[in-house]
Structure formats: structure tokens, C-alpha cells
Amino acid sequence: MAADADSSGPPVRRPTARWSLLSLIAESILVVGVLTYTATWLLVPRPDATLRVTGTEADPLVLRLLDGAGIGANGSTFRQFQPYHGIDVWYFEHSVRPWECLVVLDSGHSGRFDSRCDPRGAELILHQWVGDGFADWLPDGSVVSFHLRDDTVAVFLHPPPTDP
16 A cells, blocks of 8 residues: 555656547648658759859850840840850840740860740750760760759759650
């Protein structure tokens, strides 16, 4: 009887139905969160490279090429990004229209020059087919995609299509 009468320790709590339900809900939320994070990490494509801004001055050659193509560039908005395998990448805003533009220039290999302008706020992506000396480290028919993302350009490599 002495052991039963000792009440010097804290009372022992037995799990209640309410505590068990709250615990189950918390564990379920944790599991769903971990699964969502894992699925997102596995399924969302990650860029093969991320190019950062290296300068803000307009390149005279790029300005001449844009002028020759009839594309007005606001020179004060130019941003040059890190080169990608010798391919130079620039961003600028159109001088007349409310457009944002990307430019690629492969001055060292193929000489390819291309640009893409889209309305501000749209996702700006410039796709380039591999071939004729452009991105010659990749198989012909591959695609190199340049995606403007805030102050970076994400580069994605896509293999050539397979024949059915």
C-alpha cells in the first residue's frame, strides 16, 4: 500500500483519443510535406547552367547587329551575362515597344546572332537549334534554351528528337 500512496512524482498521463487524433494529423501533415518537397525536387527541371550579370554596357557590335535587324534597343537597359561555352548573352528593353529582349551571339564559333523579344511580364525564352557550328559540343538537332529569370539566365539543354 505504501507504493500506491506515494504521490511525490508527477501524475502519469495516459494518451487520450483527442491527443492521438492530433498526433495523427500532425504526422500526416509532415509526411505530405516531405512527399511534396521530394516530388517537386525530383520532377521540376533544373537548369544545366545559370548565367549571372557581368556588365551593363551595350556592346557596339550587338547594337549594330540589332540596328541592322530593325530592332530598337534601349542602350541604358543592357545587361551582359556570363558567356556560355563561348556564346555571349545579353538582355535589353526595346526602345519603342514595351518588350524585353534576349540576344545570343556566338562570335567565336558559328557567328550565329539571334534575338527574341516578348511583352514585359511574359516568360522570355530564346531557343537555339544546334548545328552549323553552333554549340558543336552537342549533337546536331539538340536545342539550347535561354530563359530569363529575374537577374539570371537559366540555360537548358535538350537532346535531339528521336525518330519513331
